[in-house]
Amino acid sequence: MEGSISFTKTLIDISATIAIIGVSLSVMILLYRAIKGPTNADRAVALDVIGVNIMALAGVIAILLVSTQFNDVILLIGILLFIGTIALAKFLEKGVIIERDMD
Amino acid sequence: MTRANDLILRTTTSLIAFILLGFSVYLFFAGHNKPGGGFIGGLMAAAALVLMYMAYGLNAIRKVIRVNYLYMIFTGLIIAVGTGVGAFLFDAPFLTQNFGYFQLPILGRTELATALLFDLGVYLTVIGVTMTIILTVADDREES
Numbered sequence: 001m002e003g004s005i006s007f008t009k010t011l012i013d014i015s016a017t018i019a020i021i022g023v024s025l026s027v028m029i030l031l032y033r034a035i036k037g038p039t040n041a042d043r044a045v046a047l048d049v050i051g052v053n054i055m056a057l058a059g060v061i062a063i064l065l066v067s068t069q070f071n072d073v074i075l076l077i078g079i080l081l082f083i084g085t086i087a088l089a090k091f092l093e094k095g096v097i098i099e100r101d102m103d
Numbered sequence: 104m105t106r107a108n109d110l111i112l113r114t115t116t117s118l119i120a121f122i123l124l125g126f127s128v129y130l131f132f133a134g135h136n137k138p139g140g141g142f143i144g145g146l147m148a149a150a151a152l153v154l155m156y157m158a159y160g161l162n163a164i165r166k167v168i169r170v171n172y173l174y175m176i177f178t179g180l181i182i183a184v185g186t187g188v189g190a191f192l193f194d195a196p197f198l199t200q201n202f203g204y205f206q207l208p209i210l211g212r213t214e215l216a217t218a219l220l221f222d223l224g225v226y227l228t229v230i231g232v233t234m235t236i237i238l239t240v241a242d243d244r245e246e247s
Contacts, residue, residue, distance in 0.1 A: 079123060080150065083153065086112065090157060099161065
């Protein structure tokens with residue numbers, strides 16, 4: 001019993017570490033697109049996906065630290081990412097984020 | 104130039120703004136025992152309001168939400184100071200807090216603390232300051 005619990009813990013540690021390395025590589029590649037991207041829309045999409053990767057990173061770190069306190073943070077990152085992406089998209093398309101009168 | 108159609112953004116906003124306001128209220132009440140509190144709850148409520156302003160425009164939301172955000176700052180500060188001054192009524196030092204256990208109808212036995220009232224002041228102040236800054240910046244363009 002004791003052996004199987006420690007074996008599961010090692011398994012979770014190893015797979016979380018592998019997941020963190022994978023997400024970090026993905027963020028590196030996305031950073032290349034965010035810096036090099038030919039158009040502004042490329043940079044906006046790259047920043048959006050970097051945010052999604054950061055959500056994944058927070059989730060994996062919550063597993064690694066055995067804590068439930070990160071759940072609010074993950075939801076918070078998602079909401080702020082959504083609002084930021086919408087603001088960026090409106091700015092790229094219309095040049096103004098909060099319009100005075102829309103119709 | 105054809106006029107842009109924001110149907111998807113508006114439909115999503117009408118659904119998501121409710122979730123955001125609910126999450127903000129949850130963070131506000133969860134602040135005593137878990138991550139959260141008045142500051143981040145107020146920021147979430149401000150995010151929901153900004154999303155509504157982005158989807159529907161300044162004038163439409165001004166007709167719906169008839170709140171002067173400057174007065175909201177004053178209300179929040181008065182509540183926060185009032186909870187501190189209220190301690191004088193019980194011969195206690197400034198900003199003394201207290202708590203007690205009450206039997207509420209639905210929630211059962213609940214711990215109610217006076218720190219919640221101070222948090223309410225912080226919540227209103229944060230919403231007021233954030234929305235004042237954002238709407239002042241958004242409003243500076245002359246009508247063309």
